[in-house]
Amino acid sequence: MELCIDTSTRYAGVGLTQDAAVIKSVTWHSKNNHTLELASTVAQMLEDAGTTVQDIQVIIVAKGPGGFSALRVGMGLAKGMAESLGVPLVGVSTLELEATHYFSETQSPLCPMLEVGRDRIAWSLYERSTDGWAQTMIEQVTTLDAMVDTVPKGTVFCGEGAYTTAAQLQESAKSSLMAQADEPLTRQISILSNLGLQQIAKGEPSDNTSMEPNYLRAPSITMPTASKPK
Numbered sequence: 001m002e003l004c005i006d007t008s009t010r011y012a013g014v015g016l017t018q019d020a021a022v023i024k025s026v027t028w029h030s031k032n033n034h035t036l037e038l039a040s041t042v043a044q045m046l047e048d049a050g051t052t053v054q055d056i057q058v059i060i061v062a063k064g065p066g067g068f069s070a071l072r073v074g075m076g077l078a079k080g081m082a083e084s085l086g087v088p089l090v091g092v093s094t095l096e097l098e099a100t101h102y103f104s105e106t107q108s109p110l111c112p113m114l115e116v117g118r119d120r121i122a123w124s125l126y127e128r129s130t131d132g133w134a135q136t137m138i139e140q141v142t143t144l145d146a147m148v149d150t151v152p153k154g155t156v157f158c159g160e161g162a163y164t165t166a167a168q169l170q171e172s173a174k175s176s177l178m179a180q181a182d183e184p185l186t187r188q189i190s191i192l193s194n195l196g197l198q199q200i201a202k203g204e205p206s207d208n209t210s211m212e213p214n215y216l217r218a219p220s221i222t223m224p225t226a227s228k229p230k
Helices: 036-050 068-085 094-101 142-151 160-164 167-169 189-201
Strands: 002-006 011-018 021-030 056-065 091-092 110-113 121-129 132-141 156-158 178-180
Touching: 002 036, 002 068, 002 189, 011 036, 011 189, 021 036, 021 189, 036 068, 036 178, 056 068, 056 094, 056 189, 068 091, 091 094, 091 189, 094 110, 094 121, 094 132, 094 167, 094 189, 121 142, 121 160, 132 142, 142 167, 156 160, 167 178
Parallel strands: 002 056, 056 091, 110 156, 156 178
Antiparallel strands: 002 011, 011 021, 110 121, 121 132
16 A cells, blocks of 8 residues: 655645555645644544555655645655655655646647746656657756747646646747646646556665655745855
């Protein structure tokens, strides 16, 4: 049984899956703080499913990009549980999670996107070839206009960011602009579980202690830089 955790943004979800098939899941929009909601939601989900933490064999967590506090809370709980239970911890890119949802719906390049504050967008690009879908542009943070100008013509914008910036995307200068602007939650627990299990099947190593959220940018609140002695 796999425990899946996604707190990349205020739209959050947790789930219990078995071979990627969802047994129980809970999704919500956090109006307050994931710190107050996540652990209790997981505990209640386990109780409702008639299972315990001892039944969990793998923990799969969305590692970002996303909100600083949101990602930190999700990763903290995932690492703590994986360490205490002695089970593997697998981190999945939130942008890959967003893109995979639409792989079966289009042949065009896909640009998953998330708002990350300060008028910046976290995004990457996936394109289809004879071998299937692959990431062809690395995850990065830019302005929305810079993102639109960088991706190839005919790209479909998708993910939570396509919904929250729908009006801005429509004002884009590119006449060929297309957006799959579905209302959140755009990320699915079954896809998170499947991507995590694929990593395990490939034998990709996981280090429960060193895994960190992928913020892609500096925090908005930082420690002051020490001044040089006069």
